[in-house]
Amino acid sequence: MKIEIKKYSLELIRLILAFLFILSALQKFKSLETFALSVDAYQIFPAFLVNLITIIIPWLELFIGSGLLFKYKLQSNLIFYLFMMISFTILVFIAIIKGLDIDCGCFGESSTKVGLAKIMENLVIIVMNLILIKFQRV
Amino acid sequence: MLKLKSKMKLNKKSIQILKDIFVIFILAILFGFSYTLIIYKDFNFLERAKNKTINPSNKTSTERIKEISIDHALNLIQNQKPLIIDARNESDFLSSRIENAINIPAKNFENYLDLVFTLPQDTLIIIYCEGIHCNLSHQLAEKMLNFGFTNLNIMYEGIEGWQKRNLPLVKNEN
Numbered sequence: 001m002k003i004e005i006k007k008y009s010l011e012l013i014r015l016i017l018a019f020l021f022i023l024s025a026l027q028k029f030k031s032l033e034t035f036a037l038s039v040d041a042y043q044i045f046p047a048f049l050v051n052l053i054t055i056i057i058p059w060l061e062l063f064i065g066s067g068l069l070f071k072y073k074l075q076s077n078l079i080f081y082l083f084m085m086i087s088f089t090i091l092v093f094i095a096i097i098k099g100l101d102i103d104c105g106c107f108g109e110s111s112t113k114v115g116l117a118k119i120m121e122n123l124v125i126i127v128m129n130l131i132l133i134k135f136q137r138v
Numbered sequence: 139m140l141k142l143k144s145k146m147k148l149n150k151k152s153i154q155i156l157k158d159i160f161v162i163f164i165l166a167i168l169f170g171f172s173y174t175l176i177i178y179k180d181f182n183f184l185e186r187a188k189n190k191t192i193n194p195s196n197k198t199s200t201e202r203i204k205e206i207s208i209d210h211a212l213n214l215i216q217n218q219k220p221l222i223i224d225a226r227n228e229s230d231f232l233s234s235r236i237e238n239a240i241n242i243p244a245k246n247f248e249n250y251l252d253l254v255f256t257l258p259q260d261t262l263i264i265i266y267c268e269g270i271h272c273n274l275s276h277q278l279a280e281k282m283l284n285f286g287f288t289n290l291n292i293m294y295e296g297i298e299g300w301q302k303r304n305l306p307l308v309k310n311e312n
Contacts, residue, residue, distance in 0.1 A: 032183050033187035058170070077158075080158075080162060101230075
């Protein structure tokens, strides 16, 4: 019984993480220009890097999200997911320190503002990710 | 011996993970650039986005929404008494706003329809949000346009630009 609960919980976490990244990618695809402005608003990257991030990140999210959804190369996708979430969280943290009042850019035009709530949200996702990396059988 | 074997297995696994990550990354680059080339034919998203926001000639899809500078807005405020609308959310509006501005949050427009219906459709309106990176003014202007408003102006530098020029703001001290 316990094993069953654990198994289904892990499956649920996997699906939630996959859904989050796929949704995030699709929202960004709706308006890549808005995403570029969101990245630029962090005031960290030069223009060419902003464009590069705009071009690559949505596809990375789509591939990693799909990898989780279809259980393809699960461990690798989870580690890449973790790396990206840690990077996003660091960016949000820098924006807070700089006192920027900007949208995080996480879900395209439906993004929320950067702030402690966003960091907490990211930390929850990171913990879910770590749980999967530790317990999910590949 | 067993330890060495498990260490080697772990190394092999790590190398495989690194290889997979590299492949995913390369795929994302290939798909990203191909997609951009096919759909947008130009890799400079940032410049295009900024042009859309700043350049009055191609800022919005319709000519009925104008983008104006702060100087232009000040001129209108002094001479034509426009209605100033803050498109940000309620808490941002309450913490600081331009004098006489009212709040119609772009993301919560539907809850402000009662107010919108009381406004004459030919009212001269100036809309602002945070700054040039903010898209809320445009979202609100498009929505108001659909409700028949004909004299919509977006102050594209937003409240950030207003503040930078030390123009007066109403601030909530709480």
